[in-house]
Amino acid sequence: MKAKTLLTSILFFVLIYVSAAQTATIKGVILDDQNLPVEKVNIKYLNQGTVSNENGFYTLTIPANRDIKVVFTHVAFKNIESVFNLKNGETYEFNPIMNASVEQIATVIINSGERKAVEGITTLDPEAIRKIPGANAGVENLLLTLPGVSNNNELSTQYSVRGGNFDENLVYVNDIEVYRPFLIRSGQQEGLSFVNTNMVKNVDFSAGGFQAKYGDKLSSVLDITYKTPYQFEANADVSLLGASVSVENMSKDSKFSAIVGARYRDNSLLVNAKETETNFRPAFGDIQGFFTYKFSDKFHLSFLGNASLNKYSYEPQTRQTNFGTLADPMALLVFYEGQEKDQYQTLFGAFKGSYLANDDLTLHLIASMYNTQEQEHFDILAQYRLGVVNANIGDENLGEVEYSEGIGGQLTHGRNDLDALITNIEHKGNFKLEDHRFDWSLKYTNEDIRDRLVEWEVIDSTGFSIRPPKTPSNQQPYEPYTGPLEPFQNVRAFNHTQINRIQAYAQWSKRDNIGSSDVWYNAGVRMHNWTVSGDGIASSNQTVFSPRGQFSIKPDWKKDMLFRVATGLYYQPPFYRELRDMNGEVQPDVKAQKSIHLVIGNDYSFKMWNRPFKLTSEVYYKKLTDVNPYTLENVRIRYRANNSAEAYAYGLDMRLNGEFVPGTESWFSFGFLKTEENINNRGYIARPTDQRLKFAALFQDYVPNVPSLKMYLNLVYNTGLPGGSPSYADPYEYQLRLPDYKRADLGVQYVLVDRNKQFEKGWRKAFKELSFGIEIFNIFDVQNSITNTWVRDVNSKRQIAIPNYLTPRVFNVRTTMKF
Template identity: 75%
Template sequence: MKINIPLLLALFCLPFLGFSQTATVKGVILDDAQLPIVNVNIKAGNNGTTTNENGFYELKIPANTDVTIVFTHLSNKRIEATFNLKNGQELEFNPVMKTEIEQIATVVINSNTRQSVEGVTSITPEVIRTIKGAQPGVENILKTLPGVNVSNELSTQYSVRGGNFDENLVYVNEIEVYRPFLIRSGQQEGLSFVNTDLVQNVDFSAGGFQAKYGDKLSSVLDITYRNPIKFGVRADLSLLGGSIAAEAVSKDSKFSGIVGLRYRDNSLLINSLETETNVEPVFADAQTYLTYKFSDKFHLNFLGNVSLNKYNFKPQNRQTNFGTIDEPVALLVFYEGQEKDQYLTTFGAFKANYFASEDLTLKLIASAYHTTEEEYFDILAQYRLGEVNSNIGDENLGEVEFSEGIGSQLTHARNDLDALIFNVEHKGDYKVDDESTIEWSVKYTHEDIRDRLVEWEVIDSAGFSVRPPIFDIPNNQPYAPFEGPLEAFQNVRATNGVQIDRLQAYGQWSKRTMLGNNEVFYNAGVRVHNWTVNSDIPNQDGVSSSTQTVFSPRAQFAIKPDWEKDMLFRIAGGVYYQPPFYRELRDSSGTVQPNVKAQKSFHLVLGHEYSFKIWDRPFKLVSEAYYKNITDVNPYTLENVRIRYRAKNNAEAYAYGLDMRLNGEFVPGTESWFSFGYLKTEENIDDRGYISRPTDQRLKFGVLFQDYMPNLPNLKMYLNLVYNTGVPGGSPSYADPYQYQNRLRDYKRADLGINYVFVDQNKTYKTGWKRHFKELTFGFEIFNMFNVQNSITNTWVRDVYSKRQFAIPNYLTPRVFNVRLSTRF
């Protein structure tokens, strides 16, 4: 198999021949009293095993074929279950052995039918943990999917099909999670909430999702943390930090728990940037997911998280070269001062599950999220903007010889935020018959946010203080002195106390049946969301309270024709609302506007899936065309990862595009995919005409590729490639965005990882030091392998002579090397 990538990768991109394909079925076998059964005989063909004293078993079976496993015991009726699993897939199967009724079951895992009909992309934890990136985790995988834009490797934020970072829902075990409010750059983010060491399953939907998911406009990321079935420890160590996760289960299998600790230090990445700094970016968190089974009908879960982000930043100097070969220009900056940020978040949630019968399940979820955030900085930047010596051989090559702009910028902030969010929710689902299910929920949320915002910026150009261009006083700086009072170029001061009460509910019906010889799936539902905003301080119009209600009907239909070719067609749509969260209520002056409406979007998604085989290996082509019509739009500006809203519903927008993804076993035993996305999204502000939205990214190509050496299969290669066309580069402060529609450079990035596997499920040892490990890998990683200069935003610097403003690109990380050790006991 020939791989058309650089010679550096060629040695690692050869197919592996002759490797047997297997999958794993494991679990705990219980009796009627929910107690583990010892010495259950488990057999599949010539392979067999027995359960231990905890009722645990683990069995290897052939992949990509129907395999019947037989469970037998002297005191219980036997069970037969048929499986069809992918190569390398692990399935947890926990049967209950009855003393009365013989049980025969067929488990349909082949082709992920549920995800297909619902328009959900499912990602395995093994892929998440192995694929390399400067910001590892779920978000690192999402950026290779079509329709998803992650153009900042230091950030865990992503935009989907033209939406912004605030338009994405994230759930962990049906519990909605939040992210900090004040973070303004990817350097400050640190860790994603999702701990990949705890993950069992990841589902992602980029639009047209069901009513059971909340009120956001763009996407749903639905994470499931696993319930352990035996003791285990997983550890990971690299130059960027480390993680450890431990899991265990009690002897009676009633209590199980998993705990994860993570530490990350981004100094290796931040010190590679063009700004020379003394920086201490330290991020740490602890998470746990616990389950106690009081009986076979009542289970109680707890999800907890404590996260601390500390970011101490002392910039020293920076030089950015830009312009053209004929007219090179450079920006030199010398800094004084520092920035100190701290974000402490705690989160806890209880989830009670009551299995009233085989058809009825009732749930009660109560959660609390608390964040205290501090953002303090005083930074003086003195800059020179000038022409660069481009004479090859000159001893001053690359230095600024003629200054076109000289000035300074002093920025100050003392921002504090304290937010407390409570949720109480009842959920239920009732299986009407073998084909139909009804699901419902009622949820109450209380949000209490206390916020002090103090930011100002003073700009000096050639000895003259630059005033904000929003006053009618004549000002001809820097050519003539200004005799009016001094005024900061930007000055935002606000103190807010806001309470938001929300009442949400949904009901939906799903049915899977036959239409002639064709399989069909229906889903229809509606959400209702009522919210009341109360502000301690009235806005400019004297408004301090507002109550609004929205209804969101949604529907899906899928059909799998009885054709020789394995195809599925899907259509989904509905009206989606996004009631404003706190940041969407706060305008550019820091004032809260309680009467901001919910943004409204009509979704229409047409999907097609085609499953086929090449080289006798499975492949799938997934295509989706989509259209969004968005009204009551709240326009915003994007500064790195900070979003600043206008807190006005004075725009309308649209988005449409095409997403395609081809995934399969390009190399036997590994999953890889190639994705393509086309997007166009524009907005019309105050009826002035349509311009590109900040997330208007036209073309997207993503590749996730895995390979290994044919004669050395333990040497594995993981490649993560992303190419995005540039998004709009933004505009200077107070500028009209209609006059600034230039785009940033195209985003091109390749991350490579090469691992040597000492121990894994296919290579175990019974003697020697390796016998203590279930997995042991060591490797190195190359981030931004081709050292491409990508930029995320522009810094705007004015020319003192012509009054022009130059867009200086803020470049992201260059090539960085890392080493990593991963193990599991």
Template identity: 65%
Template structure:
């Protein structure tokens, strides 16, 4: 790292003291008849206060990170006293009900994180998600700063957790499972995450050992809850990368609420800065809405809908990639002709009915549908030169390719189309008996998939076709002619019609109690999953059972500590892609992959410099059987469609979060991971996601004399992943690693107008908040690589791994408006 870069980083990291950050408590105050109560006085022990309006709505800005006592009073109702403890930037919705003549005193501190900490769930603040800079900003961008979560592709929303692959992570929005496209093979094609950060209220994340109520995956759970509007509002964000607009509102009778978001993104800014010169404009757009209607205090109906369109038009021109060593520099120079046209269209809709039978029993009924239409069409011809680079710094040809060791051409062709329809019907319930809680659920899923694959690749060098170096294709070209007929270097042709029916069910029990003076929390549950695959002429069925348990204890000690142990059996029934092998053919005999989790955790909350901090530590072990091996092509996963391997993963996760700067939440993360697999008893080798070391930093700061000027720093360091292998090759012969991944993104924002403050800009006077931002992606212009392109020099019989580099330093401007 250059000295100037080091000083810049240290200067950012140790920015001077700031003003404390705040949190928001808001909601609607109702009486026992569910009518809004006007002119309720709210006041705190900090001298802060407000009053509810004619709709019963109140909004109170509070200091974050400490316990605040709040009192509600009204001449016609009894007084309410309670306490809250909110995190920096958090917005908590609290809707109290006033009773006539009775004073209500609540001793329990209202905190959104209290129970989640005991369960081993990480809670992330929505405001942090919206502010932290990143090439693909959103929830996943923040997850990548956590220990145990890895990704070496800033253009991708996909992430690996504790050695698992991208297909092993569950994502829920409002308790509804969501899906992602099938055919995407490059982070440049992905576009927008399903989760719209402008609509988010709560973000909960578990990296392993999660409860039985969550579905059947091997690695993690991301559980998102969208906001419940309490007033009208519009938020607009625009920049060089696109624009977002969200709107929310509530009806006069408080029964109907709506939350809507529109997003458009254009990644041309990143693509134009890359090593390949192209005519390329990747465009992504989506519309999302969450509607709720409360028929009564017992019945509520909600709808979650999403429509997204990813358009990826790609016409490459030239590329030069320099690689090798200082002593032996190499370069790959390519001239392209042809183009690629990809389309990914998805529709998702879910209706959820929630019914409160009584104060102890609540039920939910969910119907959802997901449809994706995807196409990948490309014909690209590449003429390449592989040669030596001029290293004479003083010469006119410095950096140019002077001597060609190999020349050749490559033709890649695809006509891939996929149509997938997934239907779900689900019933869930929760029943409380004193300190016991029982949760149950049953879910039916029907998957109907039509998939056509037409791909081939031909490589030609100096007039002859390069064949895979397999025993059946021994040759001594160019000294001896190779007279076999020319065939595609790699060809995949398949058409699959697949229907899969699944029935899932779970039952779990949890209890908060005490052992002596020590607080405890216990959870135990069982999941069952049955599925039947119908892919004429073959069918197959399987049923699995997954017991899981958690136990946590908070000792009655002066140090504030929590100890946790969790684990169980986790199955991953094969999804469509896991049935499909490298040649596109389905193997209906594929069974569920199975993992045994054991997680030991410890939380230590303490105060340092009169500010709150927490150190979270977890060690974990996963024993995985019936493994379905896979390879990674950028972000596309290709499965062997065989349960012919076993694997393991173990590691350590550490996270220190707290107010490094007064009133702001920042954290440092460290993760160590080792994961290996043994394919067909050949011995253990690194899995494609074997990310050994991971460091993450998220840092927030203010300027002392200008509190509206804020800084956000997002830094990630990962050791290199395995570099992959050619499509035809034995992975045991290719165990090299990519270079380490290093990335730092910086965001600066300034609030021009906040609340009722005055501004000299006439256009902004009608807005509640106006902010401007400046972002620097990849501050130090680090040259990270995602995969290797393998090029063979026939004359020397050497195969080179040419790195495919990611985005360089890029600048972005943003404007934010709130009505």
């Protein structure tokens, strides 16, 4: 009897233990009403719980086979309570939408995604950046799907915004301004963008009318925030174009966090697909790190470092370009000798100390240093012939060159070297007083630049040396010229320049109400003083002030509408490249280019197919004076450095984004732009960036019956840019345009592991995410051109434009993984 009682007791306790050990799992992502992730949400049941991470993800283990009430709480949102009764071992995905708390509505508007919309800032999803296909994938690739942002070269990460050029865009990473190499002239020489997408947490972008806290540029602001890790994570992305890896972690005491990323890129896949046969040996690589140490709850110190080395070795061999019409087909055949060797080495480091005095006052001190050492050396002889192509259908020699109409040669030489050291020290702060917010900054910058520019070009046609294009009475090669031989183009300059800058800003913003409508104000002013000095040049000192303001209102209407207006006087004090004229000489008295911005925008949020959508519209006008005219060839900008023009730009940008496919965000963009300049009062002509129409789409989809099979489509159409004329030509005599730019990139990805598809055993257990896919760049194989090569035909006594085509259709294989 005792044995039976003992056995019964043992079974009873075993049953209790087994019942208690039975558990289930709830996991998901927490979003706000703007479809943005909410971090630091407390998820609790009884006395157990967890917290959502910076991407809104959470995992919670609860007892199985009984009712469990789980509460989701956040200081800025209404609480959510749900009761779960799950089976043992069951995993349930629960993705709550948190609505703004009535008591905390002011805080939410100022600090959430809606605050960005109020300020006219577009926020991009870092996950979309990592997934969208592109020959130069990254943040800039995603920017090109936005209205008003253009780039006609898939090998380049540079972009123009609303009629501005590549030099008119600000880029910040963790409040620190970053720079680009100076000498790059071709997109295929660029290599890597500064921004490492594996390290990105937030991406904010403004295309104009931005606040005084952002620096002195004329066009746009790209504001990147890197992650502050909270747990171990490793990412890898490998393709035929290169590889990137990143590792992040936080110490056990939560005081020290670090994220490090390394990248390597090889453009051979793209360049070897072009019409020029080459020996191409690129090596683009960098390593970045972001480290943070919390000395206390009030004082944090972080370091952002980057080291990159781009080596570009290029030996062109032959080229054949067919052009003309079906009735009159022609071809350019070129045989090359020589090579080009370029190297761009950059080092960047920045310390940022943050002191949180209290809930209302935050102070920062930032010190950064950027060094670039650049080398561009080339000697290339190109011997060409211009021929007539056999167009007889059925002929065995169809497409072959039958005879030559003109022959010639071109010898280019370059020995360009640049060493630049840029140091910054800045104090920033912000203070909150009830509904008021005050921001300020004081910054000192020193730029020390040593530059050697030696370039010359000799052109020969049928035995005669072609004289410089502006030589009087030059009829070469049709009539002999008895003067001394001169290069067709010749630039020689040796510069040692120093620029000292003092910048400051102060701005105020406030949230308020007008009746039942929410309103937001912002007003601020920037000051910029700079001094240019150097060997052999007279010192010059200038100062400008830039007032700016914004106003937004959200009426208390049934329709969710937001209206905003922004205006200001924007200056762009010249950077070194803007001081250097066509002959390579520094002009210290170049003034800051000036622009008046007026931007009027509207956001309309609505539901379609019972899913959220937003239509964003902006009209803008920019009046520019003291404009520094320039020529644009590929990605190389050469300024006149004389402030001899005035200009204007106006247009309309529209973007519709939302869940066209449930659970994924896609968008369609449209942009209209007109920008013209008046140089030396000769009348208005199109600026080099006058790209009238733009259509773009970013579309994400998946197969309904196979949701792990996903598709990403990136479409861009731009009307042609001016630039079909020779770079040395008078723009008032040549206003030719390049053909329209049309490109579509497709990515197909099969997901083996993601947050909704985890494995407890087997080889996939080690992965948090794992996918394989293929990418097709330029899927319709469109022949886009970036510039023209101009060849003189002696037979017809004319110059013929031969297009320089960009990359054709290219296939890529890619895999991504996360541990």
